[in-house]
Amino acid sequence: MRGLKLFVAGVVVGLAVPMALAQTQNHGIVGVNHVGLSVTDLDAAVTYYTQMMGFPEAFRALDADGNPVLVYVQVSRDTFVELQPANAQRPPGITHFGIQVDDMEDAIATLRERGANVSDSRLGSTNAVLANVTDLNGIRVELNELPPQSLQRQAIDRWRDTE
Numbered sequence: 001m002r003g004l005k006l007f008v009a010g011v012v013v014g015l016a017v018p019m020a021l022a023q024t025q026n027h028g029i030v031g032v033n034h035v036g037l038s039v040t041d042l043d044a045a046v047t048y049y050t051q052m053m054g055f056p057e058a059f060r061a062l063d064a065d066g067n068p069v070l071v072y073v074q075v076s077r078d079t080f081v082e083l084q085p086a087n088a089q090r091p092p093g094i095t096h097f098g099i100q101v102d103d104m105e106d107a108i109a110t111l112r113e114r115g116a117n118v119s120d121s122r123l124g125s126t127n128a129v130l131a132n133v134t135d136l137n138g139i140r141v142e143l144n145e146l147p148p149q150s151l152q153r154q155a156i157d158r159w160r161d162t163e
Contacts, residue, residue, distance in 0.1 A: 027110040028102035034080040036095040049073040058155035061125040077159040096140035104145040126151040
């Protein structure tokens with residue numbers, strides 16, 4: 001009986017240690033949160049993604065005049081498509097992808113230690129804490145920490161899995 005207990009304990013430790021190491025390897029990176037798209041007609045894009053694709057509108061951020069500066073549609077509980085109007089500085093296409101992190105300052109410090117070009121953090125229009133990383137191909141990776149007051153966190157908390 002004692003041998004069986006030691007065997008089971010060994011299996012549990014053998015499984016737990018690699019899992020714990022895997023979770024700490026990315027230093028608080030939760031996963032891909034969104035893909036940012038710049039679109040020529042925001043209303044048409046929202047209609048396409050909500051009606052054709054079936055992704056509900058999660059929220060929109062408005063400028064001082066009440067015009068939308070971005071609209072998030074929700075693909076799953078934790079995944080969104082961010083739609084922004086195209087302009088001279090932001091031509092139509094994929095603009096970035098967003099990575100959710102647990103602790104922005106820790107993520108920034110870790111990535112800088114690894115040699116990444118990371119901006120300082122700032123509060124975004126959705127109340128998320130943001131920072132940008134530019135990869136070796138010039139692609140922008142937006143880091144997102146989602147405190148309770150962020151529109152993203154509120155949309156995640158409202159999500160109801162229909163399965």
